[in-house]
Amino acid sequence: MMNFWGFSIAEARVIDYDKNDKSLAEMLAEEMPTTRLCIGCGGCSATCTAGNLTEFNIRKLQMLLKRGETKDLRDQLHKCMLCGKCLLVCPRGVDTRKMILFLFRQLSEQDHNS
Amino acid sequence: MSVIIIGAGPAGCEAAYQLAQAGEKVELIEQEAQPGGNLNNWYQLFPDRKSAQELNRQLILRLEHPNIRLHLGCMPTKIDRREGRFEVQLNDGALLTGQALLIAGGFQLFNAHRKEEYGYGIYENVITSVELENFFTNQRIQTSTGQLPKRVGFIHCVGSRDEKTCNFHCSKLCCVTAVKQAIELREILPEAEILCFYMDMRMFGPGYEEMYREAQEKYRIKFVRGRLSEASENKAKQVLIKAEDTLIGKPLKMTLDLMVLMVGMELSAGSRQLAEMTGIEKATNGFLRVKDPHFATNETNQKGIFLAGSCSSPMNLTDTLTDARSAALTIREYLKHIDL
Secondary structure, X not given: OOEEOOEEOOOOOOOOOOOOOOHHHHHHHHHOHHHHXXXXXXXXXXXXXXXXXXXXXXXXXXXXXHOOOOHHHHHHHHHOOOOOHHHHXXXXXXXXXXXXXXXXXXXXXXXXXX | OEEEEEOOOHHHHHHHHHHHHOOOEEEEEEOOOOOOHHHHHOOEEOOOOEEHHHHHHHHHHHHHOOOEEEEEOOOEEEEEXXXXXXXXXXXXXXXXXXXXXXXXOOEEEOOHHHOHHHOEOOEOOEEEHHHHHHHHHHXXXXXXXXXOOOEEEEEEEEOOOEHHHOEOOOOOOHHHHHHHHHHHHHHHOOOOEEEEEEOOOXXXXXXXXXXXXXXXXXXXXXXXXXXXXXXXXXXXOOEEEEEEEOOOOEEEEEXXXXXXXXXXXXXXXXXXXXXXXXXXXXXXXXXXXOOEOOOEOOEOOOOOEEEOOOOOOOOOHHHHHHHHHHHHHHHHHHHHHOOO
């Protein structure tokens, strides 16, 4: 990055929806249609043990994924303890735990292939 | 000609009066000892804060029309159709006949015990929106330990939009009811902190959004976007709640002195029974299915059987009364064209 006289050009914070790669979200929706049903109520993240102790936020994570913002996914996913409390709370019946496992598998496959 | 109406809540009362005014004979059946239905449990109406009992009195007064016969404390035990007429057997032995049947069996409120994780019936300071209306009627708000609540939380969508309770639908009215009740509560408790926990604020009616705005501006009501995951109780009998503050993206915990559950609407047990007796179909939301959502909103899959009010979907009073008038018109049109 250019840095003249102490000034630099920051990377834009905007979600660049046109450029972002949403293929993982599409695969997820195909494999697990219930993940389409989230209304963002936050019931899952309210009850989440991992979310109460760390930055992990399952609601936000899946929303970022849907927008193609997958950067955080890799750092965050392993914090889930698969306790399944989110599953009990969800008013839309999203299979949250299976979603985590699916994403785990996809990411490790990607790592394996690269 | 005569029309049999089952249910003397606002919809049944209004339809009865409209049909009576048009010259039809009306047999109005009500299972309770008095007409009015769920309106009997309400203190003030949104958005104008009209006295619910004043409106109730107006509706009931009109039942004195000479064309209306009111059967209180009665339930149909048998409904037959014979040569184009309906024969309704009542539990008191009476046999009523009519050319058309109007079902106005209404709704019942969600049984909050079913949402066990919110602690209704387990924790002392968890109440429902209906109980709060009763508090307003008596102008007495206090916690189970006899204190004035310093912090009160309203929980939206209890038994609505929740597949865990098998209620997929939005009950529509709870959002604006919460706003109305929060305002009423503020007038009684000027110093308390009052919060609404919502998933979406659905201010669908005229004047509702204005009321929401006024609640924020004039009445200092706070709104948190997040659905409660669970509640617990401490030694002081306060309610501890957990939700995510979704607009911040962090889990939130809070202690409430009083928690109000905004219970949703379901088809009433009476309406359900009538549907079984008459073969009326139910829609996926559990309410009775209308023949067409645009052109035949009061007709059913059964010829001669009509619907009015909240037995076909959650409705506010404005829509219930309008629907009842529409049902009366539809029935008059039907009576004109049937062959006897």
